[in-house]
Amino acid sequence: MEFTEEQLQRYSRHIILPEVGGRGQAKISNAKVVIVGAGGLGCPVGYYLTAAGVGTIGLIDNDVVELSNLQRQIAHNVHTIGMLKVESAEKTFKALNPDVNIISHKVRISKINIIDIIKGYDIVVDGSDNFPTRYLVNDACVMAHKPLVSGAILKFEGQVTTIIPGEGHCYRCLFEEPPPAGLVPSCQEAGVLGVLTGVVGSLQATEVLKLILGKGDPLMNSLLVYDALKTVFRKVRVPKNSACAVCGEHPTITELIDYNEGYCSVR
Amino acid sequence: MTHHRIDIRGLVCPYTFVKAKLAIESLETGQVLEILLDYEEASISIPRAMKELGHSLLSAEKIGVRDWVLLIRKEKE
Secondary structure, three states, rough: OOOOOOHHHHOOOOOOOOOHHHHHHHHHHEEEEEEEEEOOOOHHHHHHHHHOOOOEEEEOOOOEHHHHHHHOOOOOOOHHHHOHHHHHHHHHHHHHOOEEEEEOOOOOOOOOOOHHHHHOOOHHHHHHHHOOHHHHHHHHHHHOOOEEEEEEEEEOOEEEEEOOOOOOOOHHHOOOOOOOOOOOHHHHHHHHHHHHHHHHHHHHHHHHHHHHHHOOOOOOOOOEEEEOOOOOOEEOOOOOOOOOOOOOOOOOOOOOOOOOOOOOOOO | OOEEEEEEEOOOOHHHHHHHHHHHHOOOOEEEEEEEOOOHHHHHHHHHHHHHHHOOOEEEEEOOOOOOOEEEOOOEE
């Protein structure tokens, strides 16, 4: 692709990298990535992917910005309180890089709409804050064969994993079922160190760019766990489970499931 | 053989290298790129970076008060 002078300047530090170059930057410009949630994780993921020049970024969220979000959700600000998060984030991302096409999906994701939304994208990022959505996104990505970069945070701990359906593990190979409602506290109950979203979101954005470029080793068949208090990263092996209910040899889950009842973070 | 030439006079680092790298990427292996530049430091840094990428410097010549001509052969994709 031909770069404009502005694009040459904007992406010069990428183009210089042997692993990126003009061709890699063109791949980034042609990529379509959708982010589930425009909150703690979705903000930094979207911000860095916008800066990197990802051509099309979809944002899925139906929530509005609240003051309590601003401790960690860096795409929003005091002037966008009350606005839909997807619109607030779009404003921020467009101000950073007008080249990027932002598509707002102002819906709550569900088994009814998820496949239709993700089918138009190359890569899915999960930045949701609850187990029903995490499992829904996992199952939908396995069924639709979409690579998924999943992230999660709570208190001082974060997790990242990259799921390539057909090649590596999926979220259900790791944890077969969501925990019972109420067993695991949500961020609203337990709290979260705001900056943790930046660490985990940046790791997710890095994974996305590696997948787009086809460079390096994705976090496939592994889970990266970050303990902020101890300042320790651990990479835990997660083998693909041949008996997995959704990605195994004889899947028993062949339709999407909405596990909604009783999860307090679901509004 | 078609002659591939870029004139990057007036540019400074890192755009001298960005332009040179994009031009090399667009060539076929074995083709030669002629680079005309006037930012002296790039007469050293471009050959060094191109060698790191596996390409060959055929010549580097100062042709005027400030201008340099580099000939780089693309050796691999």
